[in-house]
Amino acid sequence: MRQGTSRTCQLLVILVIAGSLQVAVCAGQRGRDEATRKLWNTEFLEQRPQALQARRAVKTRKNGPGAANKASVPASSLSYLGLTVWRLRAARTDDDQDAILISNEKETSRGWIPEAVSTDVKLSAGDRVRLSVETSHSGYLYVIDREEFADGHMGEPSLIAPVTRIRGGNNQVTAGRITEIPARDDSVPYFTLERSRPDHSGEAITFLLTPKRLNLAIGRNAVALPENQVKQWERDWSKAVELHNDYTQTGRVWSKVERASGTEATRKLTQKDPLPLTLYRVAATASEPLLVTVRLQIAQ
Numbered sequence: 556m557r558q559g560t561s562r563t564c565q566l567l568v569i570l571v572i573a574g575s576l577q578v579a580v581c582a583g584q585r586g587r588d589e590a591t592r593k594l595w596n597t598e599f600l601e602q603r604p605q606a607l608q609a610r611r612a613v614k615t616r617k618n619g620p621g622a623a624n625k626a627s628v629p630a631s632s633l634s635y636l637g638l639t640v641w642r643l644r645a646a647r648t649d650d651d652q653d654a655i656l657i658s659n660e661k662e663t664s665r666g667w668i669p670e671a672v673s674t675d676v677k678l679s680a681g682d683r684v685r686l687s688v689e690t691s692h693s694g695y696l697y698v699i700d701r702e703e704f705a706d707g708h709m710g711e712p713s714l715i716a717p718v719t720r721i722r723g724g725n726n727q728v729t730a731g732r733i734t735e736i737p738a739r740d741d742s743v744p745y746f747t748l749e750r751s752r753p754d755h756s757g758e759a760i761t762f763l764l765t766p767k768r769l770n771l772a773i774g775r776n777a778v779a780l781p782e783n784q785v786k787q788w789e790r791d792w793s794k795a796v797e798l799h800n801d802y803t804q805t806g807r808v809w810s811k812v813e814r815a816s817g818t819e820a821t822r823k824l825t826q827k828d829p830l831p832l833t834l835y836r837v838a839a840t841a842s843e844p845l846l847v848t849v850r851l852q853i854a855q
Contacts, residue, residue, distance in 0.1 A: 592799050595834050599635045602691040602730040606825040634839045635691035636762055636847050637831030640676075641669035641809065643683040643745055654808050656685075658743060667745070669809040671832045673800040677854035683745040684851070686736040687813060688762060689824070689831055692841040693729040695768045698736055699761040699785060700777070703850060705754040712761075712780040720775045728764070731823030733816040748853055757852040763788060764845040792844040797836045804832040 646655045646666045655666035669685055678684065688696065697717070702710030717726035721738040728734055737744055748758070772778065810829050815822040835847045 588799070592801060592834075595635070595799055595836060596830055598631070598633070598836075599637060599691055599830065599834060600826045602635070603826050603828075604731055604823055606827040632838065632840055634764075634837045634841060634843075634845050636764070636835040636837065636845060637689040637691075637833070638674065638762075638835065638849060639687040639804075639813075639832045640672050640674060640851070641685040641687065642672045642678065643667035643669055643685065651808070653811055653814075656739070656744060656809070658745070671804050671807045671809075673802060673805060674798070674833045674849055674851070675800065677852045678748055679854055680748055680750055682748045684748060685745045686760070687817065687831065688728075688734045688736060689730075689732070690728050690764055690845070691730055693727070694764040694766050694841075694845075695726050696728045696734055697726065697763040697765070697769065697771070699763065699780060701759045701761070701785075702751060702755055703757045703759045704752075705756045709759060710751075712782060712785045713777045714771070714773065714780050715777045717773050718776055719773060724773050726768075729823075731816070731825070733813060733824065735817040739818055748851070750853065755853065757850055759848055759850050761785070761789075761846065761848045763792070766842055766844070788844075788846065792839075792846045794843075794846070795838040796847055798833060799836075800833050801830065804829075 643656065644667065646668050650668050654668055656669055657666045667683065672678075688698075690696065698715050699712050700715045701712050704710070716734075716736055717724045721740070735744075737746065807829075812822075812824060812828045816824050816828075833849075837845050837847060839845045
């Protein structure tokens with residue numbers, strides 16, 4: 556009995572030590588993750604304009620710190636794409652009216668409230684979804700959608716943006732401006748996740764930012780793209796991509812400045828405004844095409 560108790564105590568000590576080590580490892584990993592996100596936040600925010608108050612403070616300050624000419628800093632070899640996935644819920648009477656997205660559908664006359672979710676959340680069939688995209692430098696943004704199936708193969712690619720009925724097909728983007736997918740003045744300003752067949756597991760959405768406009772025919776609505784063309788872009792322009800979700804933003808509601816930036820041509824987000832929930836860091840310079848594929852999963 557005593558021997559058994561001794562062995563039990565030894566085992567408990569081992570388990571406690573192992574558990575402590577695991578906790579320490581997890582805490583260390585969280586610390587590294589938080590440090591990485593803060594670094595990415597800083598690098599991404601530096602591409603946005605400063606808030607008006609901050610600009611005035613810098614302008615009136617003479618010979619102060621930070622007066623070095625930023626133009627002398629060499630161009631970064633990294634680019635960022637910021638993405639927030641918004642899952643819509645029916646608006647309630649106690650919701651902020653300014654946060655409500657209005658649809659033209661009769662059954663949604665009350666409107667919808669966009670709430671942020673991470674890219675790794677499993678969405679449900681029937682969920683209504685919108686996307687907000689922000690890039691760290693200027694260019695031309697193309698958005699390609701493909702169905703993804705349980706065995707890993709993809710459906711036919713479709714160019715869902717740009718389209719001529721939105722901004723006349725103008726897909727030029729710049730740092731600090733949000734591109735909404737779909738656009739708010741679409742007749743139905745959101746996607747509804749629906750399975751085309753039982754093994755339809757999600758959507759693969761590719762964001763392609765190019766320094767020059769591509770020679771592509773666009774239409775009033777989404778157009779089919781040759782699969783070999785998309786594969787060629789992936790071969791030529793895919794670079795190392797890292798992603799980081801800021802889970803503290805989960806469930807936050809669309810902000811007033813984000814709404815304004817998505818529709819007002821002169822309204823840019825500043826360094827004081829909310830960041831995208833998900834950041835993608837790509838090993839591409841501002842003069843190179845940037846290609847990021849995001850997978851939205853549909854839960855079984």
